[in-house]
Amino acid sequence: MSRATIYSIATMCGVSPATVSRAFNRPELVSAPVRDRVLAAAAELGYQPSSAARGLVTGRAGMIGLLVPDITNPFFPLLVRAIQRAADRVDSPVMLIDAEESAAAEVRLVARLRGRVDGVLVASPRAPASALREAARDMPFVLLNRVQRDLSSVICDNTAALFDAGEHLYGLGHRTFALLAGPSASWAAARRSQAIRRWARGRDVRLVELGPFRATYKGGRRAGEALLRTDATAAFAFDDLMACGVIAELAGQGVAIPADRSIVGCDDVLLAQAVTPRLSTVTAPMDDLGRVAVEVLTREIEAPEGAPAHKRLPGVFTPRDSTGPARAG
Amino acid sequence: MSRATIYSIATMCGVSPATVSRAFNRPELVSAPVRDRVLAAAAELGYQPSSAARGLVTGRAGMIGLLVPDITNPFFPLLVRAIQRAADRVDSPVMLIDAEESAAAEVRLVARLRGRVDGVLVASPRAPASALREAARDMPFVLLNRVQRDLSSVICDNTAALFDAGEHLYGLGHRTFALLAGPSASWAAARRSQAIRRWARGRDVRLVELGPFRATYKGGRRAGEALLRTDATAAFAFDDLMACGVIAELAGQGVAIPADRSIVGCDDVLLAQAVTPRLSTVTAPMDDLGRVAVEVLTREIEAPEGAPAHKRLPGVFTPRDSTGPARAG
DNA sequence: ACAATCTATGCAATCGCTTTCATTGAATCC
DNA sequence: GGATTCAATGAAAGCGATTGCATAGATTGT
Numbered sequence: 001m002s003r004a005t006i007y008s009i010a011t012m013c014g015v016s017p018a019t020v021s022r023a024f025n026r027p028e029l030v031s032a033p034v035r036d037r038v039l040a041a042a043a044e045l046g047y048q049p050s051s052a053a054r055g056l057v058t059g060r061a062g063m064i065g066l067l068v069p070d071i072t073n074p075f076f077p078l079l080v081r082a083i084q085r086a087a088d089r090v091d092s093p094v095m096l097i098d099a100e101e102s103a104a105a106e107v108r109l110v111a112r113l114r115g116r117v118d119g120v121l122v123a124s125p126r127a128p129a130s131a132l133r134e135a136a137r138d139m140p141f142v143l144l145n146r147v148q149r150d151l152s153s154v155i156c157d158n159t160a161a162l163f164d165a166g167e168h169l170y171g172l173g174h175r176t177f178a179l180l181a182g183p184s185a186s187w188a189a190a191r192r193s194q195a196i197r198r199w200a201r202g203r204d205v206r207l208v209e210l211g212p213f214r215a216t217y218k219g220g221r222r223a224g225e226a227l228l229r230t231d232a233t234a235a236f237a238f239d240d241l242m243a244c245g246v247i248a249e250l251a252g253q254g255v256a257i258p259a260d261r262s263i264v265g266c267d268d269v270l271l272a273q274a275v276t277p278r279l280s281t282v283t284a285p286m287d288d289l290g291r292v293a294v295e296v297l298t299r300e301i302e303a304p305e306g307a308p309a310h311k312r313l314p315g316v317f318t319p320r321d322s323t324g325p326a327r328a329g
Numbered sequence: 330m331s332r333a334t335i336y337s338i339a340t341m342c343g344v345s346p347a348t349v350s351r352a353f354n355r356p357e358l359v360s361a362p363v364r365d366r367v368l369a370a371a372a373e374l375g376y377q378p379s380s381a382a383r384g385l386v387t388g389r390a391g392m393i394g395l396l397v398p399d400i401t402n403p404f405f406p407l408l409v410r411a412i413q414r415a416a417d418r419v420d421s422p423v424m425l426i427d428a429e430e431s432a433a434a435e436v437r438l439v440a441r442l443r444g445r446v447d448g449v450l451v452a453s454p455r456a457p458a459s460a461l462r463e464a465a466r467d468m469p470f471v472l473l474n475r476v477q478r479d480l481s482s483v484i485c486d487n488t489a490a491l492f493d494a495g496e497h498l499y500g501l502g503h504r505t506f507a508l509l510a511g512p513s514a515s516w517a518a519a520r521r522s523q524a525i526r527r528w529a530r531g532r533d534v535r536l537v538e539l540g541p542f543r544a545t546y547k548g549g550r551r552a553g554e555a556l557l558r559t560d561a562t563a564a565f566a567f568d569d570l571m572a573c574g575v576i577a578e579l580a581g582q583g584v585a586i587p588a589d590r591s592i593v594g595c596d597d598v599l600l601a602q603a604v605t606p607r608l609s610t611v612t613a614p615m616d617d618l619g620r621v622a623v624e625v626l627t628r629e630i631e632a633p634e635g636a637p638a639h640k641r642l643p644g645v646f647t648p649r650d651s652t653g654p655a656r657a658g
Numbered sequence: 659a660c661a662a663t664c665t666a667t668g669c670a671a672t673c674g675c676t677t678t679c680a681t682t683g684a685a686t687c688c
Numbered sequence: 689g690g691a692t693t694c695a696a697t698g699a700a701a702g703c704g705a706t707t708g709c710a711t712a713g714a715t716t717g718t
Binding site for chain 1: 676
């Protein structure tokens with residue numbers, strides 16, 4: 001037997017297809033007994049509305065796109081999960097696209113999404129915003145972890161939390177800091193670096209800038225090597241993955257954390273709580289991030305002409321075991 | 330202006346919509362000059378066929394579903410990427426669903442996919458096969474990393490590679506082994522355990538079974554603690570993530586790897602090559618896995634009545650630095 | 659030169675659903 | 689009690705593509 005349609009159900013219940021449709025979409029327009037009969041029949045037949053047919057008439061795909069630059073970076077699975085959860089609540093599946101760290105792929109893949117999704121969420125893109133904008137021509141679009149004046153965006157604002165991290169370290173006696181910068185094409189990396197620089201300027205501390213390093217474990221190893229060539233007693237890593245790499249590198253060289261050096265990460269990925277020492281890091285409010293992103297996109301879909309929204313959710317500094325008192329002297 | 334359709338293009342070029350459609354789908358049926366004109370007009374208007382309209386008439390969604398049990402486990406991003414790459418070649422976007430480690434969610438989410446995708450790939454499910462089968466009623470379906478007689482499946486067969494790993498360790502003088510088992514609902518875990526047991530029986534070695542442990546870094550820490558309470562000099566971890574946890578735990582207790590104990594992982598996730606010591610592990614042929622999975626599913630979609638296919642791709646043992654000679658004594 | 663064959667194109671039905679408009683019978687109002 | 693409103697339903701028109709069938713020229717064969 002082929003799939004059930006509103007027609008089979010209609011025939012079965014002795015009503016018209018329109019009534020069946022209404023029983024699902026505007027149940028208040030259908031009398032209770034009829035509605036129940038229809039719903040029962042539908043359940044029995046395992047009816048699933050054809051999203052193609054529905055999409056054709058409503059002009060909605062009933063789906064949103066999510067583009068991530070690198071799904072193998074542990075930050076993004078967390079984001080994917082948060083967004084999927086939020087999208088689930090508005091009953092909208094998400095189509096995931098991984099750009100495999102290529103800016104060109106981002107543009108190509110976003111363009112390919114046109115017409116298949118109602119809108120697209122682009123997380124931490126590497127590609128220039130203008131190219132993305134063009135690729136997403138006339139489809140609702142919101143940036144994650146990057147802001148761009150004419151585009152909606154939602155970001156996790158770590159500025160205050162990084163200040164807190166700095167103060168925390170300062171309070172522990174640290175006076176010389178290293179900044180282990182992230183990829184130069186990353187807006188978030190630039191912004192984090194800037195926040196740290198600003199904090200350092202406001203305090204009488206020395207800040208040594210190192211990098212850029214790749215946002216990977218291996219990039220962290222490199223950063224660790226570089227860090228050891230400086231006399232900084234505390235370091236800000238671009239993200240947790242990098243911080244884990246740094247820790248591993250230092251451990252490999254017999255440098256104790258936090259006894260000899262303190263490290264703070266950013267993002268609070270799963271690994272951060274699992275490694276030894278547990279990472280002091282800036283925790284991103286993932287679930288909120290996902291929820292707000294989906295909300296903004298949904299609004300954009302429903303009212304495409306509105307002004308772009310810009311949401312910023314603050315991260316919060318979570319001290320754990322990778323930060324401690326500065327070595328005397 | 331609203332989106333371009335075959336009608337706008339047809340009018341623009343002075344041909345019928347049917348011809349426009351054919352220019353895309355059966356170009357050999359359209360004369361060269363007309364075809365060029367149509368294609369040019371389409372490009373100019375930025376035409377994208379409506380997948381809803383197409384889907385309605387062809388009965389195809391032009392999309393495949395991929396369900397993973399836990400996207401935060403680093404094995405799955407790799408798989409997602411491999412599958413996405415393969416699906417890209419057949420020009421079929423993939424809809425990712427993360428079940429957040431819940432068997433119930435797997436069933437619910439698979440059911441929700443009906444009609445939205447042409448077929449679904451279910452990776453390493455925790456839910457019972459019968460429930461999945463029912464949820465996926467009358468839609469093409471292939472299992473990854475699990476076999477089930479009446480369902481198509483493609484697995485990475487690590488049996489031989491685990492034998493190799495065993496032989497490698499045996500050659501290094503190890504005689505007492507620990508098996509750190511994975512989650513009990515995981516088919517792959519059961520199979521790996523079985524392979525190791527079989528190998529151990531064929532050799533005069535002692536095998537201590539520990540677990541089950543969760544397939545996470547923390548699960549690995551637990552496994553590490555358990556391992557230290559035994560006198561095994563070598564251990565098989567269920568997967569790399571667990572192996573990393575074990576290494577961290579042992580390192581934390583001052584136990585050297587591979588000097589004091591040897592560890593082998595499984596899967597060869599990115600982290601495996603990045604940690605210290607680099608993990609000896611069983612490398613899964615990810616790209617092939619993705620390619621074959623998509624091939625099997627595609628075949629299933631095109632010929633739904635064929636017999637289920639069962640593909641097994643062998644993993645290969647990759648010795649690195651986490652395995653070494655057994656301590657004398 | 660005329661039938662037979664091809665080639666390129668158009669016509670129109672169809673996919674399954676949503677939604678506007680019309681209709682019918684019942685309830686409400688004065 | 690007749691006019692008015694209302695609630696519940698049905699009829700039918702699309703949404704944008706694909707595709708089987710029909711057709712008009714052009715080409716070929718004898």
